[in-house]
Amino acid sequence: MAKAKPAPIIHTERLLALVPFITAHQGISLKDLAAAFDVTTKTMNDDLTTLWMCGLPGYTALELMDLSFDSGYVTIRNAPTLKAPRSLGMEEIVALLLGLSLLKDSVNENKDLVDRINSLATRLGEKGGIAAKFSVSNPVSSLIRAQIIAAITEQQTLSIAYHSLYNDEFSHREVKPLEMRIDGGVEYLFAYCYKASALRVFRIDRIESLNILDNATDQLMDKQTTASDGFYSSLIFSSRLRLMKERFDLQDAEVNQETTIHSFSKQWIVRSVFASSGSADLQAPSEIRAEIAQKAQSLLKRYLALQKI
Amino acid sequence: MSRKSERLVNLTIALLATKRYLTKGEIFRSIEGYEGSEESVERMFERDKDDLRSLGIDIEVGGLDPLFNDEAGYRIKPENYSLDLGSVNGEDIALLSLAAQAWKGQALNDVAHSVLLKLQSMGIESDISSVPHLAPRMAWASDELATVLDAITTRNRISFTYLSSDLAHENREIAPYALASSAGHWYFGGLDSTKNSLRTFRLDRVLGEIQSIGKPDNFEIPSNFDLFASMNESSHSQVAVLDIRKDKAFGLRKMSTDIEDKGEWERIKLNYSDPSSFLDSILWYLDDVVVIEPPDLQKQVIEALTLLVKNHG
Incomplete structure (x- = not known):
């Protein structure tokens, strides 16, 4: 964790940021101002009281900032020294450069916009004397996220093209998006699926495309998920331990140590063992073990036939 | 709390508004809040300067008068203080x-x-x-991302414990150069001084905290450093030809550069660079994918299948 700043420093930073912000938003309500700075209205009131005492040496009415906020709306006069926002710090510049790189990844077909983003990034980089290049992408499309958020707020129905990796199936569904959630760094959409007539969870990075439907086929929604307890498998790992730990989401992994894994999808475990190309052996349950052997055997036969041609 | 921040704001205003350097004496006399013994006021001022600098405010120290160069003065130049894009x-x-x-x-x-x-x-x-x-x-990242970022901008070396590919805990010390994210993961890279080579690390494989060590400005970041170029240096792209069952193996189909219809199957061409992870993703699709070319990849699939049969038989 980067070193946390002490409270008076954070407070000073906020006070210095407040003056230009109020200057650009004369007459803003105390409530909106507090929300913009992510503090309570009580804290904002204290901040403004403190600022009210600040000004040029001499500290007479002529030198102090002229701050008015007792009506619930905030205006500021006589604060020329602090009225411009402070220059960007190094961390702020890098956060922006990373953000711009992600934006570029989202709009890479729009050449004008890409040029514009590149020009901003070059200017910021020069400003900060930052030579390093930043490359950022996210499997979740910024366009798709924006459409989902809009559909949730507008309560619209979406038609999504969804790829289910476990079943290796591509499907088109009509869903009523309810909310977005993050779990273990992965972003999910909770939606009512008209096809399944039930609440379903979709990985947003697997939504390949979507359309907002004008006429929602609204039905009574039955928010019941089909619950399943899942099952346990026992595996032995022989190599590539870090990969196995990440693939099977384990706390730890040891060579030739039997490990128990809980999962909900048989498809997932069969595919994961296959994709481990020999680094993982499934011991139990025996029917999945037999299925893996049988599938590998029949595929092997096909390859051997191919080689004979 | 507000006494101190009030003094810091007033100090900033005074140093910004002045056209010439202000001496300590002038500062103590005119700015509110510098009260107490000479010694404690001095200490207070030293701390205040450090605090403002920690906020990124550039306080310049300069001579008051070239003829009587006995006392230093302070000011903040508006062009350094204000945002200019x-x-x-x-x-x-x-x-x-x-x-x-x-x-x-x-x-x-x-x-x-x-x-x-x-x-x-x-x-x-x-x-x-x-x-x-x-x-x-x-993409999601742990709070350690902020530490790496801070170390890159201040050019501080960092040390951390890293999970090696066989799950050993390795102690690493690097000069961090850059950050990047790809396919949902964050990576950082830089010069590993003990190995004297450029290395790339995945942030979620770091165990515990990343420590910033030594002094700032410890190294220079080479202007041509490109994290992804250095990550892919060893691997060059190869072409594979696969048969995939219709409406299956969507992940591979998405990467294809060429598709040929063959009835129940489709023959696709695609480029890959990491042979090991490409083999894994082919096997993921079970019997919906058959490797046609290159021969060494086909051989690897056959070896893996033989092993799967042997281990599960």
């Missing part, structure tokens, strides 16, 4: 705001929030009309 229009503000919003609720949330407030204080209306409707979001 050159000529920017509403569309630029919209793009920069979106770039900052991508960090909402993420590792650099606080940094990005302060950027947003600055952008909103410039008095330039954000113009979103020519920008597509976007909701960018950074």
